[in-house]
Amino acid sequence: MYTYPGIETEETQDIILPAAPHIQIKDLNVHIEGKHILKNINLDIPNNSVTSIIGPSGCGKTTLLKTLNRLMDDSKNVAVSGSVLVNGEDIYAKDAEVTHIRKKMGLLSQRPFPLPMSIFDNIAYGPRIHGERNKKVLAEIVETQLKNVGLWDEVKDRLDSSATGLSIGQQQRLCLARGLAVQPEIILGDESTSALDPISTQTIENLLIELKKDYTIVLVTHILRQARRVSDYILFVYNGEIVEFGKTEDVLLYPKNEITQQYVKGFIS
Amino acid sequence: MxxxxxxxxxxxxxxxxxxxxxxxxxxxxxxxxxxxxxxxxxxLSWEMISQTPQGGFYIGKSGGILNAILGSLYLASISTALASIIGIPIAIYLNMYVKNGSFFARSVKLLFDVLFGIPSIVYGAIAFSIMIWLGIRASLLGGVITITLLTIPIVVRTIDELLKTIPVDLKNVTVSLGATRWETAKILLRYIKPGIFTALLLAFGRAIGDVAGVLLTTGFSDNLPKYIDEPAATLPLAIFFQLSSPIPEVQGRAYASALVLTFIILFIVICTHILASKQKKHKI
Amino acid sequence: MNIRLIKDSIIQKVSALLLLLALSVVLLIVFGLGSKSLPLLQDQSIWDILSQSVWSPLKGDFGFLPFIMGTVWVTLISLCIAVPLCILASVYLVEYASARLRNFVLPLMNVLAAIPPVLYGVWGVLFVVPIVGGWVAPLFGLSVTGYSVFSGGIVLAVMIFPIMISIMVEVLQTIPQDLKFASLSLGATKWETIQKVILKKAKPGIIAAIVLAISRAFGETIAVLMVCGNIPQVPKSLFDAGYPIPALIANNFGEMMSIPLYDSALMFAALLLFVIIFGFNLISRLILNRLEDKI
Incomplete structure (x- = not known):
């Protein structure tokens, strides 16, 4: 069942509870190959805002992000306990249906990975999978989403050419549009600008700030300046544990914890 | 939903x-x-693997296939030895003396890859016609030449792949000590020693199992192979000939011969596997 | 002059010579087989040779069509069996199976690759032929011996399993994890991701594996010879006997000397095999090399 702009279905109606946070993480523990990667994570991620996860490399921030849309399940030897509630629904419940969960969350990975098909098909891929066959509707979705990420004018004449011909910055925007086309509620970004040039980085950052009106955004980043520029909240993770969580300026300017202070000042990286 | x-x-x-x-x-x-x-x-019996064919062997009377087992072992060992004498220097040459990644090196490697896929019947046919031309009759020698040609590409390509896995730093360290290319190559060869045995075993396995090549060049003989210019029996051919016999005993011997060949091959595969895992450990 | 340097340069020259010798085999094959098949080509036009279906060397009729068709039939049958099985199995090994299962199955494929053709032939005679003749053909209301292109195709299919599986697994393993994640995170199921993204991305590699397998199947001699029936006719159904080109060479080399042009015809058959297989191998290796460079 696919929904496109302007048409509401049962699926979208019964889940919006404005006050409650979109994502609630309760007692989350993740073991990978016997190693304790995430320890007792408890967290409410605020709605319609950008939350950045920061921390030294290897601290578990990417694992935390991938736990949110169950991409960790796909790797071997991963044990997850605890629960992640999205709109009150536990995505780690036994009867939870994975594709439906993942559809709610767009993922923007480190490097852009356009699917091996044309620009048009890249965007139409998601809607088609979820059952949309109408060509006119598909064309509409493609246009809307490409406009959303400011790519329409650049590619509208070559929608049928391969997506790999785009520049890397364009590719990343295409990937964002592709994610938006399945009507997610949440956008997850995994160091999404680390492969991009400064100008493309800025474009993506501005897009994310704009998108937070409609989406809940969670980013992993190792660039403090980027975290400061785009995020409303910051989560500092160290050794698999949450050390500090709060408003951006609170965490970055007046960190309460000593480790956070050292990280923010650049003593730990 | x-x-x-x-x-x-x-x-x-x-x-x-x-x-x-x-x-x-x-x-x-x-x-x-x-x-x-x-x-x-x-x-399968002790007689099968310890005796040569006696009178009336092919109508079901007593005897064994020792001639074929020995013939195959000789043929495969000599060919593998020759193939490694020729193939290993070629692999070293392609990795040490030719500029890596050059058009020449790449096309030669490609050519060996292609030769690797050429079926033995083609090698057999060309060897056969050359032998007629030179007046050589079907003999162990003819088989050795054919099978050597068949196995050279295997040796070259496997050892080339092994040399590629050696870290560049190791090469650089040796070279920076002032070693010549040949001296460096000797160090590298020591490094990939288990892998070389794997390559030789692979070649040996291919050599001992081949029929189409020897069918045209080696002939068949009931005697134990003594001279290189005489026809010699080989195990796969023994299987092939006995299987086409209408006599049940002879067919049974074909099955037993097939079993002997299976054991030899399984033995080789297990050795290869052990050596390959050794090479892997060596790397870390 | 340092003795070490002299040694070095001697080795260089010897190896270069060996390389030259080894590569001259290609020229030897082409010119040797070419000159041998010349008498036949001078006697009849190449088109006649390839398109005539009458094979009776005593009368001087050398129509290759039955043998070409025999080879084509067994190769096609083996591909029809092996390609879908191998694609599905390698996808399973890479995308679903645990590392333990993978480390169990892949070495077994090496064993399968190491089994000599004659043993495949024995297996074909003992197992495949009776099943085809006793079970499968009666299903279609036919009473045949089982020595047929179908049996040949089955045996060949098993023979090309290992080469296809090993290359396909290698190709599939090079596909970046993040590309799969990209599709999965849009809510695609694993199978949809495999169908629409992974297999699409892996297509050149899979084609290369298939082409390599075709050339292997073309040249396979003894195993096919043992189960195919070897009647020089153009096969009309799965259960007809066929006579592939390699089997033609292997079966007749002994008697070819006494009949005029016969040896020329057999060498032409070998040349034909060589050229086709050389071409197919070259294509697939070029594809695979290009894929390797991309990574």
Whole structure:
């Protein structure tokens, strides 16, 4: 069942509870190959805002992000306990249906990975999978989403050419549009600008700030300046544990914890 | 939600199909070994592997296939030795003396890859016509030449792949000590020693199992192979000939011979596997 | 002059010479087989040779069509069996199976690759032929011996399993994890991701594996010869006997000397095999090399 702009279905109606946070993480523990990667994570991620996860490399921030849309399940030897509630629904419940969960969350990975098909098909891929066959509707979705990420004018004449011909910055925007086309509620970004040039980085950052009106955004980043520029909240993770969580300026300017202070000042990286 | 359910059902069906294909492919191996074991075991005896064919062997009377076993072992050992004498220097040359990644090196490697895929019947046919031209009759020598040509590409390509896995730093360290290219190559060879044995075993396995090449060049003989210019029996040919006999005893011997060849091959494969895992440990 | 340097340069020259010798085999094959098949080509036009279906060397009729068709039939049958099975199985091994299962199955494929053709032939005679003749053909209301292109195709299919599986698994393993994640995170199921993204991305590699397998199937001699029936006719159904080109060479080399042009015809057959297989191998290796460079 696919929904496109302007048409509401049962699926979208019964889940919006404005006050409650979109994502609630309760007692989350993740073991990978016997190693304790995430320890007792408890967290409410605020709605319609950008939350950045920061921390030294290897601290578990990417694992935390991938736990949110169950991409960790796909790797071997991963044990997850605890629960992640999205709109009150536990995505780690036994009867939870994975594709439906993942559809709610767009993922923007480190490097852009356009699917091996044309620009048009890249965007139409998601809607088609979820059952949309109408060509006119598909064309509409493609246009809307490409406009959303400011790519329409650049590619509208070559929608049928391969997506790999785009520049890397364009590719990343295409990937964002592709994610938006399945009507997610949440956008997850995994160091999404680390492969991009400064100008493309800025474009993506501005897009994310704009998108937070409609989406809940969670980013992993190792660039403090980027975290400061785009995020409303910051989560500092160290050794698999949450050390500090709060408003951006609170965490970055007046960190309460000593480790956070050292990280923010650049003593730990 | 029926759309989602349909998609999930598709996923399940696909997974079952994939499992079935995997099972049937793996099962084919056990089926082959199992059938040969089942049919061959009753006919396998000490006499089979310790005697040469006696009078009336091919109508079911006593004797064994020692001539073929020895013939095959000789043929495969000599060919593998020759192939390694020729092949290893070529692999070293391509890695140490020729500029890596050059057009020449790449095309030569490509050519060896292609030669690797040329069937033995083609080698056999060309060797056969050369032998006629030179007036050489079917003999162990003819077989050795054919099989050597067949196995050189295997040796070259396997050892080349091994040399490629050596860290560049190791090469640089040796070179920076002032070693010549040959001295460096000797160090590298020591480094990939288990791998070289793997390559030789692979070549040996291919050599001992080949029929089409020896069919045209080596001939067949009931005597133990003594001279290189005389025809010699080989195990695969012994299997082939005995199997086409209408006499049940002789057919039974074909099954037993097949079993002997299976054992030899399994022994080689197990050795290769052990050596390969040794090479892997060596790397870390 | 340092003795070490002299040694070095001697070794360089010897190896270069060996390389030259090894590569001259290609020229030897082409010119040797070419000059041998010349008498036949001078006697009849190449088109006649390839398209005539009458094979009776005593009368001087050398029509290759039955043998070409025999080879084509067994190769096609083996591909029809092996390609879907191998694609599905390698996808399963890479995308679903645990590392333990993979480390169990892949070495078994090496064993399968190491089994000599003659043993495949024995298996074919003992197992495949009776099943085809006793079970499968009666299903279609036919009473045949089982020595047929179908049996040949089955045996060949098993023979090309290992080469296809090993290359396909290698190709599938090079596909970046993140590309799969990209599709999965849009809510695609694993199978949809495999169908629409992974297999699409892996297509050149899979084609290369298939082409390599075709050339292997073309040249396979003894195993096919043992189960195919070897009647020089153009096969009309799955259960007809066939006579592939390699089997033609292997079966007749002994008697070819006494009949005029016969040896020339057999060498032409070998040349034909060589050229076709050389071409197919070259294509697939070029594809695979290009894929390797991309990574």
């Amino acid at each position: 029926s759309h989602v359910n349909r998609r999930l059902r598709k996923e399940k069906i696909a997974k079952i199909l994939m499992q079935l294909s995997g099972i049937s492919i793996t099962a084919s191996l056990f089926l082959i070994v199992g059938i040969i074991l089942y049919k061959g075991l009753p006919y």
